[in-house]
Amino acid sequence: MFSLDLFLNALAAGVLLGGFYAAVSLGIAVSFGLLDIANLAHPVFVMFGAYLVYTMNSRFGMDPILAGVLFTPLFFVLGALLYQLYYASFERKGAESLRGLVFFFGILFIVEVGLLLQFGVDYRLVEARYIGESLHLGPVGLPFRLLIPCVAGVSLTALLYLFLSRTFYGRAIQGVAQDAFALRLMGANPFKVKRLAFALASATASVAGALLIMIGPVEPAMNREYIGRAFAVTVLGGMGSIGGTLVAALMLGVAESLTATFYGPAWGVAVSFGVLLLALAVRPSGLFGR
Amino acid sequence: MASRLVIRDVDAGYGAVRVLHGVSLEVREGETVALLGTNGNGKSTLINCIMGIVRPDAGEITLERDGQRMELIGRAPEEIVHLGITLVPEGRRLFPKLTVEENLLLGAFRDGARRDIPRNLAFCFEAFPVLQSRRKQLAGNMSGGEQQMLAIGRALMAAPTILLVDEPSVGLAPVLVNRVIAKIKELKDRYRLTVLMAEQNFNQATKIADRGYIIVHGQIAFSGATAELREHELVKKYYLGV
Ligand SMILES: Nc1ncnc2c1ncn2[C@@H]1O[C@H](COP(=O)(O)OP(=O)(O)OP(=O)(O)O)[C@@H](O)[C@H]1O
Numbered sequence: 001m002f003s004l005d006l007f008l009n010a011l012a013a014g015v016l017l018g019g020f021y022a023a024v025s026l027g028i029a030v031s032f033g034l035l036d037i038a039n040l041a042h043p044v045f046v047m048f049g050a051y052l053v054y055t056m057n058s059r060f061g062m063d064p065i066l067a068g069v070l071f072t073p074l075f076f077v078l079g080a081l082l083y084q085l086y087y088a089s090f091e092r093k094g095a096e097s098l099r100g101l102v103f104f105f106g107i108l109f110i111v112e113v114g115l116l117l118q119f120g121v122d123y124r125l126v127e128a129r130y131i132g133e134s135l136h137l138g139p140v141g142l143p144f145r146l147l148i149p150c151v152a153g154v155s156l157t158a159l160l161y162l163f164l165s166r167t168f169y170g171r172a173i174q175g176v177a178q179d180a181f182a183l184r185l186m187g188a189n190p191f192k193v194k195r196l197a198f199a200l201a202s203a204t205a206s207v208a209g210a211l212l213i214m215i216g217p218v219e220p221a222m223n224r225e226y227i228g229r230a231f232a233v234t235v236l237g238g239m240g241s242i243g244g245t246l247v248a249a250l251m252l253g254v255a256e257s258l259t260a261t262f263y264g265p266a267w268g269v270a271v272s273f274g275v276l277l278l279a280l281a282v283r284p285s286g287l288f289g290r
Numbered sequence: 291m292a293s294r295l296v297i298r299d300v301d302a303g304y305g306a307v308r309v310l311h312g313v314s315l316e317v318r319e320g321e322t323v324a325l326l327g328t329n330g331n332g333k334s335t336l337i338n339c340i341m342g343i344v345r346p347d348a349g350e351i352t353l354e355r356d357g358q359r360m361e362l363i364g365r366a367p368e369e370i371v372h373l374g375i376t377l378v379p380e381g382r383r384l385f386p387k388l389t390v391e392e393n394l395l396l397g398a399f400r401d402g403a404r405r406d407i408p409r410n411l412a413f414c415f416e417a418f419p420v421l422q423s424r425r426k427q428l429a430g431n432m433s434g435g436e437q438q439m440l441a442i443g444r445a446l447m448a449a450p451t452i453l454l455v456d457e458p459s460v461g462l463a464p465v466l467v468n469r470v471i472a473k474i475k476e477l478k479d480r481y482r483l484t485v486l487m488a489e490q491n492f493n494q495a496t497k498i499a500d501r502g503y504i505i506v507h508g509q510i511a512f513s514g515a516t517a518e519l520r521e522h523e524l525v526k527k528y529y530l531g532v
């Protein structure tokens with residue numbers, strides 16, 4: 001049954017969810033959208049981040065967002081090492097596309113099994129004073145457990161946008177997949193540029209993980225549903241456009257939330273592919289593709 | 291800062307195919323030197339040897355600056371760029387999905403260039419006003435001539451002391467060739483920029499060159515001042531069709 005209140009609440013929840021989806025998708029937008037590296041393992045890094053945050057929260061009562069931010073240097077370094085391995089094993093030999101995909105699937109599998117062994121299949125969650133509270137705007141309730149991830153996700157997106165568009169390394173990251181040779185003629189080393197980009201993309205996983213576990217309880221296999229979402233958002237957003245990624249994430253959040261409210265939550269993930277197929281039929285380069 | 295580029299007895303090629311045979315060439319401070327030759331004679335190969343893109347099998351390529359000699363062979367292209375040598379490559383090699391302005395700013399990536407961005411950007415816009423009016427346009431959507439201007443502008447953003455240009459006139463209408471050539475001359479006069487320009491278009495190149503080398507089948511067949519080149523037999527035979 002349709003009611004305006006229900007609709008407005010679903011819409012608001014969708015927008016909030018969308019801000020969080022942006023945070024999860026940034027890593028794919030950079031690695032897949034800008035570097036042409038289909039990093040299937042990014043969502044499992046997000047899970048890994050979520051579990052590290054869980055550990056800090058349950059052991060020391062640390063604030064989840066703070067924990068997520070504290071772990072970014074670790075993820076940055078892990079990302080740099082992973083790219084180095086990927087480069088040495090595949091990219092340098094020009095064998096990246098299909099075998100690269102298998103490589104990242106392997107990483108996904110290893111990390112997921114590692115999380116299973118360490119934490120089991122039980123759902124884990126974090127606690128913080130503000131998580132159960134809500135902000136009320138008339139008939140619309142904005143729960144903090146969604147509002148904070150949205151604000152954090154949008155902030156992270158804005159930071160990455162500023163970095164990519166305002167700094168020399170940011171512009172080099174945007175150019176590297178278009179013409180790595182030309183980039184050398186500008187005095188930049190394409191390998192280092194890509195490694196930096198991949199490391200930054202991975203660093204976002206730790207913050208996204210904190211947001212994920214703040215929204216709801218997690219279990220290791222959950223990364224799978226985010227693979228579809230994040231790739232859908234990246235393609236829809238125009239492959240590497242950061243602004244496009246945010247808009248696409250918001251659209252997906254709203255579409256999912258409305259579908260879940262009016263047709264049932266089982267439709268959730270199917271919606272992401274539905275939105276993707278529909279949008280690509282209309283505009284193959286994505287909504288904001290250059 | 292007096293700098294001079296000296297190439298001595300360079301052999302180079304691709305795999306088993308030798309393209310350059312004992313090439314020697316020199317570009318002195320403030321000079322514009324033309325490297326003239328028809329298709330496939332090895333102009334780009336020589337330019338690519340200087341930039342560290344192709345590695346010579348023998349010979350020396352040195353940059354002399356303030357009494358210091360630096361061997362360039364064995365250095366990566368990005369290191370050579372940091373020494374102040376930049377290239378406008380064959381085929382332009384712009385970043386097609388970045389805007390005109392983003393392409394220009396990427397040109398200033400090297401440390402030595404970042405300070406002078408406002409000055410160099412102003413020069414680019416003054417030299418090629420179309421770059422200013424199309425600042426926000428994607429480079430890939432520019433016309434061929436506009437792209438060539440952007441490629442030159444991007445190389446200038448690196449504030450080079452030595453500019454290498456591989457066939458600036460290719461694919462350009464005669465009026466644009468004139469303009470590009472005139473701007474290169476202006477750069478040389480204003481900033482004492484040292485230029486090595488590979489060209490097939492003899493008449494255009496000799497308009498601004500101080501000296502020229504003619505490369506035939508990977509060997510320097512003749513070198514001399516521009517006036518001498520115009521008189522020379524080979525030139526008449528290969529370029530003027532006399
Ligand atoms: N990457 C490469 N691999 C193999 N052979 C090459 C390669 N690049 C150039 N050559 C060969 O080297 C020779 C010289 O080529 P180069 O590009 O230096 O000529 P060019 O004088 O610049 O000609 P153009 O005016 O057509 O640009 C040609 O015979 C060419 O086929």
Ligand SMILES: [Mg+2]
Pocket residue numbers: 333334335380456457
């Ligand atoms: Mg050539």
